Amino acid sequence: MGDIKASYGYTDGDIDTNDSGARTLGSIIDERYSRRQTLFGGLGATALAFFGTSLLAACGDDNEAPVVTAGANASTNSGRVVTLTATATDDKEVTQAGWTQVSGPTVQLAEGTNNTITFLAPSVASNTDLTFEFSASDAKGEKATARTVITVAPAALGFTAVPKNKNDVVTVPDGYSVKVMTRLGDPIAAGVAAYANDGTDTNFAQRIGDHGDALHFFGLSAAGARDDASSTRGLLVQNHENINIQYLHPNGPTNASTGPRPEAEALKEIEAHGVSVAEYKDAGGRNWSYVQDSTFNRRITPNTPMAFSGPARGSALLRTVFSTDGTQGRGTINNCANGISGWATNLTCEENWAGYFRRDDSGAGADNAQRTDRELTALRRYGVTSNTGSYAWSSASTSNPVFRRWDARATVGGTATTDYRNEPNQLGWVVEIDPYDPASTPRKRTALGRFGHEGACFGRLADGKKVAVYMGDDSRGEYLYKFVSSANWAPADAQAANRLAMGDKYLDAGTLYVARFNANGSGQWLPLVFDQVPNRAATGSAPAYAFADQADILVNTRLAADAVGATPMDRPEWTAVNPVNGEVYLTLTNNSASVRPLNGTDAANPRHYNDPKNGTASYGNPNGHIIRLREAGDDTAATTFTWDIYLFAxxxxxxxxxxxxxxxxxxxxxxxSPDGLWFSRTENAAGKVHPVLWIQTDDGAFTDRTNNQMLAAIPGTVGDGGPVTITNVGQNGSATQATIAGAKATAASLRRFLIGPVQCEITGIDSTPDGRTLFVGIQHPGEEGTPAAPSSHWPASQAGATPATTRPRSAVVAVTKNDGGIIAL
Structure with missing residues (x-):
């Protein structure tokens, strides 16, 4: 809570109307009040006033009512904590005193001491008066009242921007606190030892994984049932995208680039990927901790059994040694952003998975000769071209399928069910997980396509309307996609007991689209439907590609998007949907001159410039931008939209x-480099009327000035700006590019809220439904260090100085406002 001055009672959204000099009952009160101050040696009235407590012995006139004040009128904004303080004095005993709300949107009053109450200012769309009355009665039944009016304005950013810094801590605004929650290696099962953090730890199938990414808080009731409204107990589901391999072993990894790899090292690294589910509890006052032995806790790793669903299930392209009929799979990897369904399941997204596989596409031992032209085209389009595979896991064993599966080479005389040639096709999907059922089998939803999924954000759900899911493909020059369900949304399904069955209903049948952005601010959703997608034209050394069926389109979605002429974007990452107006936001993290040269810009990806770092030139769009679109008719099933560029980083x-x-x-x-993107929850004032948009960065271009960061924004709407023409500059000339820019940012609409520790990425965000706790992921601090000389010591450094050899760990932090208010407001 901010400093409160008793004389006028309002600071930084807190209201204390303890105006001890106010007189509300006329001149007769003046005289008696003066006599009391003399009698009690000048003690202030606030120090003497208590709810329902005898205050003063009777003296003076017998028929005089108590003297009360309710404080001066004041103003605040939605989501802020308001404190009201009253006074009550009398020549007799004050036997009863208390506050009631007289008018305005109903708020929950919390009684304090000394005749104070607090409440959270409600969400309003325009200035709204709330009237409160304080009354006091004495032993003879004499009663007096006083009123105060609090005017609540719409929600506004209510913190001072955090300056850029390169400190090895998480920095938040004044008035906020940070608590470190689950960290890399923390045990999430009974009997698992605490994490030593020296490279000797094992059993990551029962520990929090590395490189925490997208996360979500799923509420639990006190009895342990699903409770979407709970802000005191829940399940924190978090992706684990990758690893800081050097810190997982005592002295770094063995032969990580070439192999052979020790099995124990490779297993640890594999299990440190995937997803974790961990129970969180608030002990009171937003004092959070996690429950190590919760029965809900779970690790989902690259080794966890999965089931395929949707149109590609059973396709020959998905048949493997593990699943000869193409219906089952093993695990999930490189999990980046997420999506949350309307029926309370978690959608985790497999992003840059292609590099984990060994293929040897050229030279001695290459499998090219065993592949068809169609296979080679698809493998190259997805980047499955490594000669070793990330971390060389396949070299750990030639017989154990846990390791062997990462060797995707086709063997002479082999087939998809005798070797591992199709294993890459098992990854690149959106995976649905029921966090409330640890025994459930996650499902890979093939109708949503296969690519480098960054996220899967649901559009607004409306009774009788189609369900839409918006997805970016996180590589430079890739596309924005939308899936639209065949089924219409039925609100009763939100509380279905069989949550994965709801995924079957809404995510297994529908139409997948890819976006084309036109220069005039319009756009089309192009259907990726068999018989509507032409052959992909020959390009370079790759021949034309003819699609065999819908499963082929979904397994090789990038090729289909190429074929229909989608707009290549500047590395599409997270999507977020404004819960009030349905507008869709997409972070375009950056691009380089090699991918988008000076003459390769377009209206949706318009900039080409130099942003030097440490004296080295960097041409292209190194800082990125955020584009947004609005569906025609605000209909999730629309096939056209309008767009503009919300923000140029x-x-x-x-x-x-x-x-x-x-x-x-x-x-x-x-x-x-904007990356993570999320709108505040609609259950609290930060997610209503004009919702707060959170922007997280994953940057290398700006790190000479600051560590990665998170900003809070209150954005406008598509079309709030206008056309602009940019003069782009390349290494050997210049060119102009027309585009459509949103309104400029202001101090009121965009501020820096958080700075992370050294060499981290800020990624993953959610809040409790009440908006009073914000969970944020801090990924790969100190990623450039070594075991002997770590370049960060976070999260240990959050508490102060640490030994120089303390290894960093990815972790989640809980950010709270010291006065208990809603974060950012």
């Missing part, structure tokens, strides 16, 4: 203000 110090810093960023809100 830039360095406010050196960037050209006309052609690069187009959004007018300042030192308080400049950023680079």
């Amino acid at each position: 830039a360095d406010s110090i050196d960037a050209d203000p006309t052609n690069v810093n187009i959004s007018g960023l300042t030192a308080d809100n400049d950023l680079s």
